[in-house]
Amino acid sequence: MISQADGARDVARFVDGKSARSHIVSLEFAESAINLTSVDGEVWLWRYPSIRRLPAEGAGYLPVFSSLDMPDARLVLDDPALLAAFAERCPNLDALLKSNWRTFAVVSGWIGGAILLVALGYFGLPRLAASFAPLIPESWETRLGDRAEGSFEALLDAKPCLSGDGASAMEALVSRLSNASALEHKPHVQILRHAMVNAFALPGNRIVITTGMIAYLEGGDELAGILAHEMGHLQHRDVVTLLIDRAGWDALEAAIFGLRSTGEFGKTLLSLSYSRDVEARADQSAIATLAAAHIDSAGFEHVMRRFATRGDLNLSYLSTHPPSIGRAEAIAVAGKRGDPSMSPDEWTRFRATVLACAPAPSSASQ
């Protein structure tokens, strides 16, 4: 290019973005803009703040400029003196180059933040679960319990089963234990017709015991131990904590708002498993409850020892309540002697009532 002598006017190659036609333009640096004048007398005006240098990759480029006002127009300079004049007057000359790095940084920041949040939620939730559980309103818990019970009935194809003579013996025992425990209200105990040997604490102050469990038990003191243990779970709100912890918010939400089929929720509950610490805590509460009710804890210890030593497949109780000889030993140490929970006669009648309602005889009853 020809650089004119007066320095204020120089020439460059220009396309206007409307046509591929090249123009040779003379440049005039006015106060707020560059005036580009072609040889045919056409004039374009580029405001200084609108002028951008196009990002280039690698060496060997002539610098190319564009203007925000004419995004497809291009101005090519090959005179270093002109380049310096541009750099001096245009405040945003390298904004495009900077904005590339900036968008990358901003996007990376957002994505990194999102990943961090998810990770925090994932790893932090179990720790938070325990502190969240007390915040769940009682009405929610009641609804959860309703759904859970219904869900078990649907999942296990089992029906509630408690009536007549046996019922009153059980009610009396539950009242005695509940008065002795730290629970505010008497829990609602349901016997479910199913061969599975299991007992659960459910949200909303409920306990479910299967007919299979009654068949497995060898006396009223054992039943008292199991009930006291489940009441321990209720007292510490272990089920809700576990639901938040293991299954996460979606299971809880599904349980509350009913987004899933009832069977799903039952499955989730069955898949939950208490930790050793939670079990030990429920055991401690159970021992305290039994002592306060003057019931002998030997039956509780005995049934725990039986759970720990018999690897019976039908003992589903084991999967939700990890057993160990250690737990039985702990009960033996801390437990108190006391009265029987019910007379042998009462127990026989209660068991007979329940078994009359039970499904086909299960192997666990032997």
Place this chain on the structure above:
Amino acid sequence: MASTRVRYNGRTGEIFGLSLWVGFVTLVTFGMYRFWATTRVRRWFWSRITIDGERLEYSGTGFELFIAFVKIAIVLAVVLIPLKLAKNFYGLSLMAAGIISFVNALFLGLLYVFAVYYARRYRLTRTQWHGIRGNLVGSSLDYLKLNVGYLLLTLVTLGVAYPYYRIATRRYLLDHTWFGDQKFSCTARARSLIGRWLIFLVVWLAFMGVFAFQVWDLERAQKGGLSSPIKGTGAPPFAWLLFLAIPVLSCLFISYRTAEFRVLADSFTFQNVRVSSGLSAWRILLFALKLCGAAALWLMATAFLGMIAMKALTPILQASLRGFGMAAVLPGGQVSPIIFLVLMIASIPAAFLFLLGGSVLMRLYYNGVLRRAVASLSFAGELEPDRIGQTREPVPRWGEGLLEAFDFAG
């Protein structure tokens, strides 16, 4: 009469350095930089092409590619996750699983065709020369129909019609490409390619036949207890076949593809400019060989480095085990977890080098092929820039999404 000149002046050293750097940043940022890396590489490639002395310009940005990627990721999630869930729930029935897999493949296939179309449109609208943008002005639906029709034809003819599929789709894209307000024209016909393609197909089938026979023979020998002629050598009898088949088929395929390029170039016109290409398959083949050599060297270097790292780590490993008072093999016969941890850490640099090498080689390959392809072109007639106005068709706001993920070179 003067003719238009198109030149490519991309230097190997430059693209090597650039792809090494952006590849490094991409790996260090767990892939996040990929969109910006692609943009930088494209800007480099585009600017190394000059037409009548004026550089091509790539004016896309990494952010545009990123947004498009997010959009397509959402579409994929919305469609694929329910399909995946459906497969989990109904997958027990073979019929249902089959239908779900089919729907899945169909969706991905359709998406791929659309992705090719829209990726091309995006790149063309971000390609500027003298400030004028390219564009793809057609119908993605027509393009889809064309793909489906010719793919079915290829299927029905057991692969014989493949060149027709290739040329028809490529011709559609070229013939609907505009530069500013002027249209490209491509009238390519596949007929002249059939011979080359059939040679490839027949040789391929022959290899497959011999291969199938060898497998069948081996199975029969094992079942019947007959002594196989090569029993005891350890290598399967068809190993030599692969050593022969891969180079032979590669040569034949490259020869077909270069012929395809010539056919497309020779039938291409823009304004008064006619193009012809004398691209030789041998030149591409020699270059591919060179690149294979480089790849082998890189792999060997990676393996060597891995070995050195292991060697250097052994005393550290032993010391750390002693420090923890642990044996390498625990009493139960289990290997100490510390060993796994150290091995994992040691393998990171090797994996890093391997990935980096892959992306660099890919870009070197594009550079070499582009250089040879452009050098093979000759032009008759002259461009008339004064008659070219800016594109009047809409220009897409965001990038191309899906295809970017498969495309390393730009």
